[in-house]
Amino acid sequence: MAGDSNGDNDDVSDRLAGDSSSPLPSSERVEELASAGAAFFRRVLQARAASHRLMKKLLPAFLLLLAGLAHSLRADTTVVINEIMYHPATNEPALEWVEFRNQNSVAVDISGWTVTNAIQFAFPPGTIVRGGDFLVLAIAPATLMAATGLTNVYGPFTGQLPNGGATIELRNINGRLMDSVSYGVEGDWPVGPDGSGVSLAKFDRNSASGPPANWASSEQMGGTPGMDNFPLLGVVFSESKLARIDQPWKFDASGSDLGAVWREAGFDDSAWAAGPALFYNGTVIAGEVRPIPTLFNTGVGTNGSALPVSARDPHYLLTVSAQNPTNPPVAAIVMVNNAGWLANDTASSWIGAVSSGNVNINPGNYFFQTKFSLAGFDSSSAQVNLNVAVDNDLTNVFLNGAATGVAFSGFNGFSSTFTLTNGFVDGTNTLEFQTVNQPGPGTNPGGFRALVNGTALAILTNTFLRPGPTTYYFRTSFSFTGDVATTVLRLHPQVADGAVFYLNGSRFRPTTCSRAPTCLRWKSIRRARARMAWCSERNCWRCLSPRHPSLWPSTNWRRRPTRFSGWNCSTTARTRST
Numbered sequence: 001m002a003g004d005s006n007g008d009n010d011d012v013s014d015r016l017a018g019d020s021s022s023p024l025p026s027s028e029r030v031e032e033l034a035s036a037g038a039a040f041f042r043r044v045l046q047a048r049a050a051s052h053r054l055m056k057k058l059l060p061a062f063l064l065l066l067a068g069l070a071h072s073l074r075a076d077t078t079v080v081i082n083e084i085m086y087h088p089a090t091n092e093p094a095l096e097w098v099e100f101r102n103q104n105s106v107a108v109d110i111s112g113w114t115v116t117n118a119i120q121f122a123f124p125p126g127t128i129v130r131g132g133d134f135l136v137l138a139i140a141p142a143t144l145m146a147a148t149g150l151t152n153v154y155g156p157f158t159g160q161l162p163n164g165g166a167t168i169e170l171r172n173i174n175g176r177l178m179d180s181v182s183y184g185v186e187g188d189w190p191v192g193p194d195g196s197g198v199s200l201a202k203f204d205r206n207s208a209s210g211p212p213a214n215w216a217s218s219e220q221m222g223g224t225p226g227m228d229n230f231p232l233l234g235v236v237f238s239e240s241k242l243a244r245i246d247q248p249w250k251f252d253a254s255g256s257d258l259g260a261v262w263r264e265a266g267f268d269d270s271a272w273a274a275g276p277a278l279f280y281n282g283t284v285i286a287g288e289v290r291p292i293p294t295l296f297n298t299g300v301g302t303n304g305s306a307l308p309v310s311a312r313d314p315h316y317l318l319t320v321s322a323q324n325p326t327n328p329p330v331a332a333i334v335m336v337n338n339a340g341w342l343a344n345d346t347a348s349s350w351i352g353a354v355s356s357g358n359v360n361i362n363p364g365n366y367f368f369q370t371k372f373s374l375a376g377f378d379s380s381s382a383q384v385n386l387n388v389a390v391d392n393d394l395t396n397v398f399l400n401g402a403a404t405g406v407a408f409s410g411f412n413g414f415s416s417t418f419t420l421t422n423g424f425v426d427g428t429n430t431l432e433f434q435t436v437n438q439p440g441p442g443t444n445p446g447g448f449r450a451l452v453n454g455t456a457l458a459i460l461t462n463t464f465l466r467p468g469p470t471t472y473y474f475r476t477s478f479s480f481t482g483d484v485a486t487t488v489l490r491l492h493p494q495v496a497d498g499a500v501f502y503l504n505g506s507r508f509r510p511t512t513c514s515r516a517p518t519c520l521r522w523k524s525i526r527r528a529r530a531r532m533a534w535c536s537e538r539n540c541w542r543c544l545s546p547r548h549p550s551l552w553p554s555t556n557w558r559r560r561p562t563r564f565s566g567w568n569c570s571t572t573a574r575t576r577s578t
């Protein structure tokens with residue numbers, strides 16, 4: 001469940017789900033709920049914003065990408081910020097500290113390096129961090145050493161670590177920024193470290209310091225100064241997507257109250273409709289205008305960057321050639337531009353039958369062909385824009401064999417934009433540029449260059465839900481063959497306005513990690529690690545100990561989805577490597 005305009009919280013969800021077993025909240029629970037409610041409301045706003053983005057971009061895999069990208073970013077230095085105790089539970093003025101870690105395997109001399117911004121410190125001469133080792137910088141080193149038994153704690157730093165968030169920077173002896181983090185308590189930042197007694201700890205010690213997704217609440221009261229943040233590491237993570245967001249889901253949009261039976265694993269949903277997430281109702285839009293990704297300028301690689309001279313253009317064929325005519329069609333050759341030509345740049349290059357724009361080539365016809373795909377697009381909506389430069393003449397451009405009448409002569413600058421708006425077909429389309437190298441006198445090179453881009457209406461592939469019902473039901477099934485005892489099932493729902501989730505008939509409950517000591521009661525490897533995963537990610541849901549290998553989540557939507565809605569599930573199986 002996520003996304004409710006009323007600032008829904010878990011107990012409200014209980015009522016939505018008709019779950020009468022929820023105890024009346026104690027005063028402590030009320031306080032916790034208030035905190036959770038505020039956090040939840042932020043998530044609602046974030047989910048809403050994300051939902052609009054999804055609507056706009058039609059990217060069903062957005063959430064997956066979001067999670068994946070953050071972890072792939074790595075710091076470009078070797079000594080980095082690894083753990084921060086900015087709000088100790090007790091004796092805050094004396095127990096703040098920052099832990100650094102050398103991500104490299106060789107020692108790094110950080111003498112003269114400084115810590116700047118929220119706190120200030122200069123490391124003294126002879127400060128060396130061994131490969132893989134930690135360095136702790138404290139506001140009151142003696143106090144921290146007495147409290148922890150640590151030795152060799154650096155400090156004291158000046159300034160303080162604000163509890164609402166701040167920036168910590170690490171600079172080398174020349175003042176160059178080596179690493180920084182702007183921690184906080186909003187958004188994706190875990191809130192556990194804000195006063196509960198645990199630290200803000202980097203989950204993967206080799207990850208970058210910037211993205212909040214790389215940080216979690218420490219599993220240990222007091223954090224782990226001078227030690228691995230998560231000493232259970234040595235554990236191998238493997239992740240499998242069990243239900244993708246864009247796979248077909250079964251759904252019921254009848255508006256009937258299906259009671260509780262629909263959520264059971266054995267429920268027969270064969271009569272339900274099926275369609276891929278994301279689901280939506282409201283205004284039906286035909287699609288969205290998007291760039292055509294398979295159109296390329298001349299002389300660039302598949303990533304759109306200019307190719308080196310003499311490379312073969314992967315997108316443009318020479319189909320007719322007065323020079324070296326033995327074997328067309330062949331891939332056109334990226335050329336050194338003649339001094340009189342518009343110079344090659346990072347976005348496009350000259351192409352032709354030879355690699356040099358400074359040598360003569362035969363007069364005659366040189367035709368260049370490129371193909372692009374309109375799969376997934378409404379071809380009648382396509383528009384392609386051309387800017388060309390040519391030595392000597394572009395006499396016509398053919399789109400799918402039909403002449404467009406586009407012609408141009410000139411090599412010291414691009415033509416103005418020619419726009420093609422009809423003649424497109426579904427699937428593969430072909431553009432052919434017919435050029436002529438005129439006879440001399442004098443030196444007589446020839447070449448062709450084009451900027452080619454276009455747009456078309458992307459066809460909407462998401463599933464429309466009949467407006468009217470206040471409750472929609474969704475089901476999917478998947479098979480999981482790993483060890484459920486070491487598995488966490490994580491759901492990444494994208495919902496407006498609200499949903500309740502079931503797995504094998506049992507209710508999923510959202511975790512609220514607003515009280516980290518609650519997290520700390522989890523002692524087993526499985527649960528402690530699971531909790532970390534939940535705490536460090538937004539919109540993650542707790543798995544109620546699946547007991548058999550076939551897991552059946554279902555959703556029960558209690559409010560009308562006004563925008564795209566959907567979800568995907570992934571599990572993280574964790575197994576000791578040795």
Ligand SMILES: [Ca+2]
Pocket residue numbers: 086087088092096160161162163
């Ligand atoms: Ca503080």
Ligand SMILES: [Ca+2]
Pocket residue numbers: 082083099223224225226227228229
């Ligand atoms: Ca640590």
Ligand SMILES: [Ca+2]
Pocket residue numbers: 391392437438444445446
């Ligand atoms: Ca020429």
